[in-house]
Amino acid sequence: MAVTPSGRERQPIAAEAFLRALADHGTEYFFANPGTDFPPIVEAFSRAKKTNAKVPRPVLVPHENLAVSMAHGAYLMTGHPQAVMVHVNVGTANTINNLTNLSRDRVPLILAAGRTPVTEKGSFGSRSRPIHWAQEMFDQAGMLRELVKWDYELRQPNQIGDMVARGMEVAMAHPRGPIYMVLPREPLSAPLAEPIAPMKPRAQAAETHPDPKAIATLAEWIVAAERPLIIAATLPAGAVDVLAHLAERCAIPVVTHNPRTVCMPSSHPMQFGFEPGALLADADLVIALESDVPWIPHLQHPTAGCRVVHIGEEPFYVRYPMRSFPSDLAIQAGPLNALDALTKAVETRLQMAEARIAARRTRLTERMRTRRAQLAKDSASGATISPEYLSRVIGETLGEDAIIVNEYPLRADHCAREKPGTLFALGPAGGLGWGFGAALGIKLAAPDALVVATLGDGAYMFANPLVGHWVAAHHNLPILTIVFNNSRYGAVRRATLSMFKDGAAGEDDGATLADLGPSPAYEAMAQAQGAYAERVEKPADLPNALARARDVVVNERRQALLNVITPY
Ligand SMILES: Cc1ncc(C[n+]2csc(CCOP(=O)(O)OP(=O)(O)O)c2C)c(N)n1
Numbered sequence: 423m424a425v426t427p428s429g430r431e432r433q434p435i436a437a438e439a440f441l442r443a444l445a446d447h448g449t450e451y452f453f454a455n456p457g458t459d460f461p462p463i464v465e466a467f468s469r470a471k472k473t474n475a476k477v478p479r480p481v482l483v484p485h486e487n488l489a490v491s492m493a494h495g496a497y498l499m500t501g502h503p504q505a506v507m508v509h510v511n512v513g514t515a516n517t518i519n520n521l522t523n524l525s526r527d528r529v530p531l532i533l534a535a536g537r538t539p540v541t542e543k544g545s546f547g548s549r550s551r552p553i554h555w556a557q558e559m560f561d562q563a564g565m566l567r568e569l570v571k572w573d574y575e576l577r578q579p580n581q582i583g584d585m586v587a588r589g590m591e592v593a594m595a596h597p598r599g600p601i602y603m604v605l606p607r608e609p610l611s612a613p614l615a616e617p618i619a620p621m622k623p624r625a626q627a628a629e630t631h632p633d634p635k636a637i638a639t640l641a642e643w644i645v646a647a648e649r650p651l652i653i654a655a656t657l658p659a660g661a662v663d664v665l666a667h668l669a670e671r672c673a674i675p676v677v678t679h680n681p682r683t684v685c686m687p688s689s690h691p692m693q694f695g696f697e698p699g700a701l702l703a704d705a706d707l708v709i710a711l712e713s714d715v716p717w718i719p720h721l722q723h724p725t726a727g728c729r730v731v732h733i734g735e736e737p738f739y740v741r742y743p744m745r746s747f748p749s750d751l752a753i754q755a756g757p758l759n760a761l762d763a764l765t766k767a768v769e770t771r772l773q774m775a776e777a778r779i780a781a782r783r784t785r786l787t788e789r790m791r792t793r794r795a796q797l798a799k800d801s802a803s804g805a806t807i808s809p810e811y812l813s814r815v816i817g818e819t820l821g822e823d824a825i826i827v828n829e830y831p832l833r834a835d836h837c838a839r840e841k842p843g844t845l846f847a848l849g850p851a852g853g854l855g856w857g858f859g860a861a862l863g864i865k866l867a868a869p870d871a872l873v874v875a876t877l878g879d880g881a882y883m884f885a886n887p888l889v890g891h892w893v894a895a896h897h898n899l900p901i902l903t904i905v906f907n908n909s910r911y912g913a914v915r916r917a918t919l920s921m922f923k924d925g926a927a928g929e930d931d932g933a934t935l936a937d938l939g940p941s942p943a944y945e946a947m948a949q950a951q952g953a954y955a956e957r958v959e960k961p962a963d964l965p966n967a968l969a970r971a972r973d974v975v976v977n978e979r980r981q982a983l984l985n986v987i988t989p990y
Contacts, residue, residue: 433613436579437462438469440534440610441477443586446621448502449532451866452478453489455516457509458551459536462611478505481866481897485889486516488859492893494520494529495827495863498846503530503593504863507605510536510557511565514602518566519853524600525569526714527656527682527849528735530593531600532586537562537575539607547607562604571595575604579612583621594626596756597736629756630735632763636753640709640731641767643751645775647707647729649782650674653698654711655850656682659842661758665711666690668765672772673783674709675701678834679716682847687840688817691790695835698722707731712757714739714850716747724748733760801836803961807988809906811961813837816876816904819968824872825864829857829885831906831988832876855884858903862890865899872902872976879907879938887944891951894981902975903948903983904968908990909941948983955983 441463444452456463470477483489486508493504508514514535524531538557541548549555559565563573572592574585589601644650652674657665662684669676669692677698678685686693694701698717702708705728710716712734717723724730731751732738738752739745753760772779801814810833816826817837826832826839828847839845846864848856861875877885882905894901915932922928945955954974958967964986971982 436582437466443583445476447590453506490520491856491859492863495860496867499867505532507534523849523853526851528597530598534603537606547611570602571599573602579609632755632760637763645771650707651705652676652709653716654685655713657685662842664761688838827861829881831878858885858890874902900979900981909939911936944985953981957985959987
């Protein structure tokens with residue numbers, strides 16, 4: 423391999439072509455936690471600065487897991503896959519938690535890692551540190567191959583542009599997901615034979631359209647059903663209005679189970695909350711819309727005669743090893759196309775069902791009245807700050823445009839979200855340590871938005887909060903972090919008690935391995951990194967504390983944290 427020039431005549435190197443190709447494909451940010459595999463990348467960024475070449479913005483993130491969730495947040499705002507580059511196998515290992523989240527949530531990501539230098543001597547970039555032997559693996563990509571759609575190692579420097587193009591194409595093909603590129607130091611630093619030419623991104627396929635016959639069948643079923651139910655988990659912002667219209671027109675209740683986005687406005691008369699519960703038990707038609715787990719079969723199920731329909735861009739979840747929901751009809755299509763087609767198909771058949779729909783609407787209106795009265799009671803202020811009360815005050819104080827990233831204590835029933843794109847939640851794999859980074863990534867890509875992370879105290883710790891606050895300060899990303907501090911892993915305790923309430927663990931109140939007390943002064947840690955921070959314990963203090971923190975973030979553009987003590 424040629425020794426790279428260090429004189430005045432600088433031949434382009436593969437790392438420059440890598441960064442240029444990423445930018446040509448729309449990647450705005452290059453989140454990185456570097457190591458000895460990075461010198462060609464650093465050189466390439468410096469060259470780009472000198473020549474004004476278009477490359478992504480380098481963003482140093484001193485933990486790989488946080489970098490991946492930041493890339494997710496930035497993708498949510500830009501619609502473009504972002505890049506994360508990490509240090510060889512060890513950095514790759516640190517990405518795997520959030521990579522699991524992105525993979526199961528079908529989020530595209532260009533994940534790259536160096537590979538220890540291949541050659542022991544004789545090449546520009548040959549091994550120069552003891553670690554370069556121990557860091558080599560027989561199959562570096564093997565540790566995450568199940569979670570990525572494609573992986574490839576750079577062998578020929580001239581291939582780097584095509585590698586980026588191929589990775590992008592695969593990442594963005596529906597269902598989307600992460601890809602992984604392995605970039606050894608020698609080819610990455612090698613000179614290119616040709617000057618770097620701009621790349622034209624390849625065309626992406628549009629979202630798929632549904633089978634008209636299947637849509638007609640479903641439209642017939644909807645018109646004939648007495649008690650239909652839609653269960654949705656995640657929808658693109660553009661599909662929310664269409665679903666809202668369909669639900670309203672046909673008087674179909676919508677439950678968003680384990681939602682990751684706003685699927686229906688909170689105030690919609692057919693928005694029936696977040697648990698299928700009694701509506702599922704009663705239904706004669708269930709439509710699972712982009713929903714990997716529409717209900718929990720161990721705990722609940724529809725009646726034997728109930729028809730079940732699955733709609734989604736890949737409604738079989740073929741990468742889930744086991745999944746056994748009944749299915750009478752499967753419609754493979756982008757959700758917006760499916761809902762559009764269904765709305766039209768239903769409209770032409772509705773006359774037959776107007777009386778039935780009217781009767782159902784009356785029943786559901788009454789049910790909604792009862793539901794709202796109960797919600798109001800549950801979120802009333804009490805002796806301590808309940809998560810329901812906290813969630814309501816968050817919704818009321820932060821306004822309808824605030825973008826909330828929830829991992830996962832926010833009680834969605836109580837926090838009003840009217841607009842699509844104003845709530846994002848932890849993906850279906852539930853790998854903790856996602857929300858803080860996702861909020862930072864959203865703020866990076868949407869600097870004028872009020873971005874709020876609602877985190878359990880456990881989730882906050884998983885996120886590596888020292889790194890998160892450092893990133894917020896260093897990159898000037900003023901977000902508001904609200905810690906729902908119950909001083910425990912509530913979910914772990916609940917899981918224990920659900921199985922062993924009458925066992926020895928029940929006598930201990932499920933506290934073993936779930937007790938996070940004594941709870942540290944998180945506000946002090948945030949303050950140490952320049953944040954405005956408060957601890958809030960009394961319900962009456964909450965609205966003003968939240969308003970103060972919001973104002974600091976918005977007016978002073980300074981990060982803020984509220985450590986809210988919520989016993990639950
Ligand atoms: C990486 C990872 N490790 C462990 C878990 C298991 N887990 C699920 S919920 C939870 C507790 C979270 O605690 P907290 O954020 O305080 O919320 P709470 O359950 O108290 O509402 C744990 C440890 C997980 N989901 N992800």
